[in-house]
Amino acid sequence: MDKKAIQEQRMRGYFIAATKDILRSEGVKSISVRNIADRAGYSFATLYNYFKDVxxxxxxxxxxxxxxxxxxxxxxxxxxxxxxxxxxxxxxxxxxxxxxxxxxxxxxxxxxxxxxxxxxxxxxxxxxxxxxxxxxxxxxxxxxxxxxxxxxxxxxxxxxxxxxxxxxxxxxxxxxxxxxxxxxxxxxxxxxxxxxxx
CATH class of the missing domain: 1.10.357.10 (Tetracycline Repressor, domain 2)
Structure with missing residues (x-):
């Protein structure tokens, strides 16, 4: 796996983990692009580089x-x-x-x-x-x-x-x-x- 693929996998993992944390602790009503990005520690625009949508x-x-x-x-x-x-x-x-x-x-x-x-x-x-x-x-x-x-x-x-x-x-x-x-x-x-x- 090249560096770019590793980086993409890592970034996707951050956003998935952040989404799972929100779902576990606050429920689906708290799911938004901004909340996920904040929890992951990145801008909401970055999320769209790795996922089509929430x-x-x-x-x-x-x-x-x-x-x-x-x-x-x-x-x-x-x-x-x-x-x-x-x-x-x-x-x-x-x-x-x-x-x-x-x-x-x-x-x-x-x-x-x-x-x-x-x-x-x-x-x-x-x-x-x-x-x-x-x-x-x-x-x-x-x-x-x-x-x-x-x-x-x-x-x-x-x-x-x-x-x-x-x-x-x-x-x-x-x-x-x-x-x-x-x-x-x-x-x-x-x-x-x-x-x-x-």
Whole structure:
């Protein structure tokens, strides 16, 4: 890699890191060219030398946050036995990640993605993420005849909508009113969904 390519990669990295910091700490409403440039330590005009617009940066952040969450979940669940126990652990770690980073949850599930991203595939990246994290374990459960393929399809949908709803209520309305109460509600919901049958 030549010096110019290294410099470009480094500069892009500064702007991506600044955007991720803002999204984590302040949320998507604080994203602007000026805020990103200030956080990165460069002028806003410099940002346009490396990115078409802020939407390009947001898309890259969505991809990075997905990878970060995936690594977090894998780290938390790698020693958990396969099947329903690991499914439960994966879903719990997924919820835990978003509780720690409500700005990322807001970016993924609250913001209208078409307003902040011009790439068609971003909504699918977000909506299919929990399913993607659990896919190997769903397949394992079907293979071991713990669940049928039809049961798995219904459970995937219920878990996507239910976990998203739990997070929306807790992060935006503080219902339930404590983290422990949230964990209890989430655990009960996950257990109910992972039972045999639909």
């Amino acid at each position: 939407k390009d940066l947001v898309f890259l952040c969505v991809e990075d946050f997905r990878e970060e969450c995936r690594a977090y979940v894998e780290n938390k669940t790698e020693k958990v036995p396969r099947g329903q126990k690991r499914l439960k652990a994966i879903i719990a770690a997924y919820l835990e990640y978003f509780i720690q980073y409500p700005g990322i949850f807001e970016l993924f599930f609250i913001e209208k993605l078409s307003d902040i991203d011009n790439k068609q595939g971003t909504p699918a990246l977000v909506v299919s993420f929990l399913e993607h994290l659990c896919q190997r374990e769903w397949e394992y459960c079907v293979e071991k005849q713990v669940m049928t393929a039809g049961e798995v399809a219904a459970k995937k949908a219920a878990l996507l909508y239910g976990t998203t709803g739990l997070l929306v209520l807790y992060l935006n309305r503080r219902t339930p009113d404590s983290y422990n109460a949230f964990l209890k509600a989430a655990t009960g919901f996950i257990d109910q969904q992972l039972k045999g049958g639909v």
